[in-house]
Amino acid sequence: MLILCWFCAAGSAPARAHAMLVGTQPAADAQLERAPxxxxxxxxEPVLxxxxxxFDQTGAPLALNPPQREPGDRIVLRPEAALGSGTYLLSYRVTSADGHPVAGSVRFQVGAAETSAIRSEALARLQAEAGTEAWRWTVVTLRWLLYASLIFGVGGAIALAxxxxxxSIMGPARKIALRACGCAAVLLVPYHLFATAALLGATGFAVLMPGTWWLMVSGPRAWTLAATAAGLAAIIWQLSKAGNKLVTAAGAIVVALGFTLTGHTASAEPAALVRSALILHILTGAFWLGSLPLLLLAARRLTAPEAKTVLGRFAIVAGPAVLVLLACGGLMTWVQTDGDLTALWTSDYGVRLSVKVLLVLGLLAVAAVNRAKLTPSLATRQSPGGKRWLxxxxxxxxxxxFVVVAATAILSLDPPPRLAMLHGTHGISPLAMGSEMRLSAGEEKLTVLFSPSVTDRTTxxxxxxxxxxxPAAVGEADLRLALPERGVEEMQWRAHRDAGGKLRAENVTVPFAGRWTLAVDLFVDDFTKRTFIGEARFDAGPAGHDMAAMGGGAHEGPHVMISDLDGAVMNENADHLPIDCKSLTGxxxxxLHAGKxxxxxxxxxxxxxxxxxVPACSRVTVTxxxxxxxxxxxxxxxxxxxxYPQGMIHLEADGGTSRRATFIVPAAPKTYFVHCDMAQHTEKGLKAQLKVAGGNGDLPNIPGITAPNPAEAGPVQWVPATYPTIIAGLLLLVVPLIFGAAAFARR
Incomplete structure (x- = not known):
């Protein structure tokens, strides 16, 4: 029998386990100088x-030629088009001889390392803070000079039109505007180059590195740079050739449009309304301040009656322009403070904004004196010194x-209150600020904390x-991320215990936005493995891509969602206080029971x-x-x-199940609307109200509490058609008003 067994073993083929990936070219996380x-x-072993x-760094799929087999159990494939610089993800799925699928993903970088596409504008500003104070103020100084040049160049061109x-004064005023536009053109690239280096947390000679230049011309700033350059070119051509004044209008609008593509305001919602307000704010502000050289020339070089005529024509246009300027500025202030005007004196951003507002009020006061006292004296000659005072x-x-422009330039040194939590409000270190996901497997719980860094890697x-x-000690764990709906196979990282006893996985990357499946395998002991599975949404934000699990609840950014087949919890917050709360009250x-x-x-x-x-600043747990x-x-x-992204907390439970979520309410007395957003469920009775600190009244149409109202009590729903309607309305209201006033003034 032993001899028979020996012969059988000797004559049998070796048994194979599942196929395994031995190596790839390029290797995982490779940094390549040239594109493969x-x-x-x-x-x-052989695989099928x-x-x-x-995929590129935005998540767009790139075409591949059919795979080819080569000797040595190798598979080779080629991209249909040459690859440029950037980050790529190569995903594979094969099957071994026993029919078992083998899948995974390989990430590699071509060219200089750059910021991942999932970084939002807010996280990029965290990177800017890694630079030295001197470097930051260098960027601020360049921004101030650029803004001032644009104001007196573009605004001067608008005033001349x-x-x-x-x-006798139009010629000198045109030269001033032309020189200011020239200064702006000279400053444009250096400012964006230094600002890009600051986003990377770099200083010194980093502005000379190819990677910095590449990020400037390929990142979000590229469109701002292109729009500003195109608008400046049009205005310079019009000023030098005295061309069609419509060119001035088009160039000014393009320059203003460029400012809506990056920055704090670019990430605010509703995007169309806020960006439209910003464009009008820039154009009217540029006209007002850009008119000052023309007015000063009139006061110095013209006779008193001629100067009065020019000042009167300016006043006719400036009146509606200043009203639009203040209205749009007020709207953006409301958005940036998230409707809490106390932030104007309780936050660094708010204090700087308040200083700017006071300076603008000073300008208005001087303008009022000019209009009410000095301009009339030019005609009556009652005050010989009136022209000198003017x-x-x-x-x-x-x-x-110049001081107002400087105040505008330093606003970006601090995040607005609506983004304050992302930057470490209440003493939380920005680089330790993260988002938690809570997963469960039976009665066992797992908290997954994503901590951002100044690179595109995460702990x-x-x-x-x-x-x-x-708490239970676990030696190791495997963290897996996949995006099945896009065909992205699992990426895997091993978590180990660090010196402090924490179980951590380093250098975790999420290449692009999407609804990712997160799986964690905990090796409790040599014979026990626990698997936790959930879903994390990493959604695209207005100014790039925002990583939900790293956003910490950034305004209008992605939702942090935990979901499974039985329901979902979105935007839970059990730890971070609202800015008007000094401590937790309880x-x-x-x-809550729901049903027919x-x-x-x-x-x-x-x-x-x-x-x-519920009391103010209380932590509420709803089941x-x-x-x-x-x-x-x-x-x-x-x-x-x-x-709370979109300003909401959300629980969803399937029939016969329950869900629990925790959130912390602010201090201000307010009545909050609660409802079920499933189709027609609100109208069919699932609506209620939660009062904080006594609330601020009752909402209409709450069953058993307030009388029915034909208009539902839910929040305003911003549908896509709302935005073009608002923009068209603003343009129809403002543009004819300003141009009509200008036509009247030129008569």
Whole structure:
């Protein structure tokens, strides 16, 4: 028998396990100087190719030629088009001889390392803070000089197009505007180059590095740079050739449009309304300040009656322009403070903005004196010194204008209040600020903390609680991310215990936006493995891509969602206080039942309660029990957007299940709208209200509390058609008003 077994073993083929990837070219996380023209995968046994996918750093798929087999269990494939610089993700899926699929993804970089596309504008500003103070103020100084040049160049061109004046001052005013535009053209590239280096956290000779130049011309700033350059070119041509004045209007609009593509305001919502307001704010402000050289020339070189005529024509156009300027500025202030005007004196950004507002009020005061006292005296000759005082006050206006522009340039040194939590409000270190995901497997819990860094790599910390709710030591874990809907196979990182006993995975990357599947395998001991699975949304933001799990609740950024087949929790926050709360006042537990059995007469569905009262700054834990066979939700609107994306907390539970979420309410007395957003469920009875600190009244149409109202009590729904309607309305209102006033002034 032993001899027979020996012969059988000797004559049998070696048994193979599942196929394994031996190596790739390029290797995982490789930094390549040149783009590869072929990709190679080597396995430990023959495999059958199923799918290969190549993605660029924005998540766009790139075409690949069919895979070819080569000797040595290798598979080779080539891109159809040559690759440029950037980050790429190569995903593969093959099957081994036993039919078992083998899949994974390889990330590599071509050219100089650059900021990942998932970085939002807010995180880029965190990187800027890594530079020295001297470097930051160098960028601010360049920004100030560029803004001032654009104001007096573009604004001067607008003034020359709208205000009719004698030729004796039009020529010198045109030269001033032309020289200012020339200064702006000279400063444009250096400013964006230094600002790009600051975004990378670099200083010194980094502005000479090819990677900095490449990021400037390929990142979000590229469109701002291109728009500003194109608009300046049009205005310079018009000023030098005295061309069609419509060219001035087009160039000015293009320059203003460039400012809406990057910066704090570019990431605000509703995007179309805020960006339209910013364009009008820039154009009217540029006209006002850019008119000052023309007015000063009129006061110095013209006779008193001629100067009065020019000043009168300016006043006719400036009146509606200043009203538009103030209205748009007020709207953007409301957005940047998230509707909390106390932030104007309680935050660094707000204090700087308040200083700018006071300076603008100073300009208005000087303008009022000029208009009410000095300009009339030019005609009546009652005050021989009136013209001298007019020249002096216009000179003061020039100085105030430069200071106002400087105040604008330093606003970006601090994030606006709506983004304050992302930058470490309440003493939280910006680089330690992250977002948590809470996963469960039975009674066991796992908290996954994403901590951003100033590179495109992230540290993920895992905290495990056993079935008794006690912290348990785990030696190692595997963290896996995949994007099945896009054909991206799993990327994997190993988590180890660090010196402090924390289980961490280093250098985790999310290449681009999407709804990623997160799986964590915990190796509790040599024989026990626990697997936790959830979903994390990394969504595109207005100014690039925002990483949800790293956003910390950035305003209008991505939602942080935990979901499974039984429901979802979105935007949970159990730790971070609103900016108007100094401390937590207590914990409130609410158990909410939803179902048909609770419906009041005239409704189909209902909650068991329709109002809850909670103290200010309290931590509220809501447990929603769904007693129906269809999905129901607890969705509450109006929370601070710097903590809760879209200003909401969201629970969703499938029929016969329950969901729990925790959030912290602000200090201000307010009544919040609660409802179920499933189709027609709000109208059928699932709506309620939650009052903080007594609330600020009752909402209409809350079952059993307030009388029905034909208009539903829910928040305004901004549909896509709303934005072009608002823009068209603003243009129809403002443009004819300003040009009509200009036409009247030129008569």
């Amino acid at each position: 023209d072929r990709f190679q995968f080597e396995f430990n 190719p199923l799918r290969f996918s190549l 709208l205000i009719k004046a004698p030729a 020249v002096r006050l216009l000179t003061v206006d020039h100085g105030l204008a 993920v910390t895992l905290d495990y609680l056993d079935a008794e709710g006690k 914990d409130i537990a609410i158990t 059995r609770y419906a009041l007469p005239g409704f189909v569905f209902g909650y068991d309660r329709y109002q809850w009262d 929603m029990v769904n007693e129906d066979h269809v999905r129901h939700q607890f969705m509450m609107h109006g929370l601070p957007r710097y903590l």
